[in-house]
Amino acid sequence: MADQKVYQASTTAPVNIAVVKYWGKRDPKLNLPTNSSVSVTLSQADLRTHTTAACSSSFGSEDSLLLNSSPQDVTGARTQACFRELRSLRAQLEASDASLPKLSPLPLRIVSENNFPTAAGLASSAAGFAALVRAIANLYELSSSPTELSRIARQGSGSACRSLFGGYVAWQMGEKADGSDSVAVEVAPASHWPTMRALILVVSAEKKGVSSTSGMQITVATSELFQRRAEVVVPRHMLKMEKAIKEKDFEAFGKVTMMESNSFHATCLDTFPPIFYLNDVSRAAIRAVEDINTKAGKVIAAYTFDAGPNAVIYYEEENTEAVAGVLKSALGNLDGWQGRDIKEQASDNLDARAVQVLKDGVSRVILTQVGEGPIRTEESLIAANGEPITK
Ligand SMILES: Nc1ncnc2c1ncn2[C@@H]1O[C@H](COP(=O)(O)OP(=O)(O)OP(=O)(O)O)[C@@H](O)[C@H]1O
Numbered sequence: 267m268a269d270q271k272v273y274q275a276s277t278t279a280p281v282n283i284a285v286v287k288y289w290g291k292r293d294p295k296l297n298l299p300t301n302s303s304v305s306v307t308l309s310q311a312d313l314r315t316h317t318t319a320a321c322s323s324s325f326g327s328e329d330s331l332l333l334n335s336s337p338q339d340v341t342g343a344r345t346q347a348c349f350r351e352l353r354s355l356r357a358q359l360e361a362s363d364a365s366l367p368k369l370s371p372l373p374l375r376i377v378s379e380n381n382f383p384t385a386a387g388l389a390s391s392a393a394g395f396a397a398l399v400r401a402i403a404n405l406y407e408l409s410s411s412p413t414e415l416s417r418i419a420r421q422g423s424g425s426a427c428r429s430l431f432g433g434y435v436a437w438q439m440g441e442k443a444d445g446s447d448s449v450a451v452e453v454a455p456a457s458h459w460p461t462m463r464a465l466i467l468v469v470s471a472e473k474k475g476v477s478s479t480s481g482m483q484i485t486v487a488t489s490e491l492f493q494r495r496a497e498v499v500v501p502r503h504m505l506k507m508e509k510a511i512k513e514k515d516f517e518a519f520g521k522v523t524m525m526e527s528n529s530f531h532a533t534c535l536d537t538f539p540p541i542f543y544l545n546d547v548s549r550a551a552i553r554a555v556e557d558i559n560t561k562a563g564k565v566i567a568a569y570t571f572d573a574g575p576n577a578v579i580y581y582e583e584e585n586t587e588a589v590a591g592v593l594k595s596a597l598g599n600l601d602g603w604q605g606r607d608i609k610e611q612a613s614d615n616l617d618a619r620a621v622q623v624l625k626d627g628v629s630r631v632i633l634t635q636v637g638e639g640p641i642r643t644e645e646s647l648i649a650a651n652g653e654p655i656t657k
């Protein structure tokens with residue numbers, strides 16, 4: 267009888283939030299971007315994907331993916347590209363060492379759990395594809411570096427390539443047509459600047475209107491402002507951002523972060539028909555951050571928004587009270603503040619109308635910080651007999 271053993275490996279992977287934004291593909295098939303980007307990896311203590319990858323001849327003939335207990339379509343080109351590339355690396359290993367079990371032809375069973383809302387603009391595809399690629403690489407015992415794996419994860423979702431690393435990460439756009447140099451690299455580990463904090467104001471946990479994938483295609487096709495962003499604005503921001511991170515210069519980091527977010531959303535408005543990811547609640551968050559910085563007399567808080575209305579506010583630990591403490595006193599009792607020792611600080615310098623809009627529109631907060639890259643775990647979502655473990 268054929269070997270029916272169930273081989274498996276598990277990992278967790280983090281979310282990342284860009285401070286220089288990826289928006290625009292020069293090759294939609296390979297997910298090659300029109301500009302480089304930089305992100306901060308967020309702590310897996312708060313937001314993470316947990317994925318187990320298994321393979322066995324007992325799994326029938328089809329690959330499968332179970333996400334938060336519901337079966338997902340794996341026939342899409344992006345997931346297929348990740349499976350194909352990882353299988354091919356495993357096949358090379360098997361060809362060079364005949365003693366290795368032949369895992370590459372076996373069907374894959376992937377079971378994954380996100381501990382945050384999927385497709386709500388909380389970068390679930392980034393953590394999701396990073397975890398998928400890392401888990402299969404662990405299963406196949408590949409010696410590939412995170413940068414090599416980032417080339418594969420990028421084909422699942424562009425931003426996923428940055429979640430293969432912890433800390434501060436750059437995705438170099440690359441020049442080659444085959445995408446082999448479009449990969450993620452570490453700018454600095456989390457330990458270099460461990461005091462970076464992030465407060466997420468969750469405005470909407472609903473599925474978003476215009477997906478990043480289609481949104482950026484329409485921007486590339488219709489926005490002239492976008493041309494200038496890709497050619498002039500982002501290259502300048504990349505240099506400034508990498509320098510700010512190396513020097514742990516929050517004022518420079520914060521200024522570029524906010525200008526980047528504004529530039530990206532400006533190209534969304536310049537898209538035809540226009541794309542609106544920011545709403546009144548987002549704009550109230552921008553106002554509150556401006557008021558906090560005005561009071562401090564310098565940039566101590568920086569907002570950024572992805573393809574949705576949620577605000578991510580970066581600040582340094584020493585300014586926890588002046589940023590998170592002020593927002594806590596303004597927003598009042600919300601899910602997410604509990605269990606965190608954040609002392610409230612008077613918020614009467616914040617614009618009263620902005621505070622009211624935030625109170626009405628923010629449903630919960632997530633307090634988190636810079637964190638590590640994917641972490642291998644023995645905790646499995648698949649039992650020894652191959653059946654998914656549902657919680
Ligand atoms: N754990 C996971 N494993 C595999 N795929 C996942 C996982 N989590 C999310 N995905 C994929 O990512 C898709 C959601 O990506 P989408 O880009 O729409 O939202 P988002 O990542 O939350 O937002 P954004 O990337 O714009 O910040 C899901 O439909 C699913 O295909």
Ligand SMILES: C[C@@](O)(CCOP(=O)(O)OP(=O)(O)O)CC(=O)O
Pocket residue numbers: 283284286287288289297303391422423424425426478479571572573
């Ligand atoms: C606004 C962003 O969050 C866009 C992320 O886009 P995705 O990585 O979700 O897009 P696809 O490559 O089409 O999957 C900015 C960023 O994360 O850099």
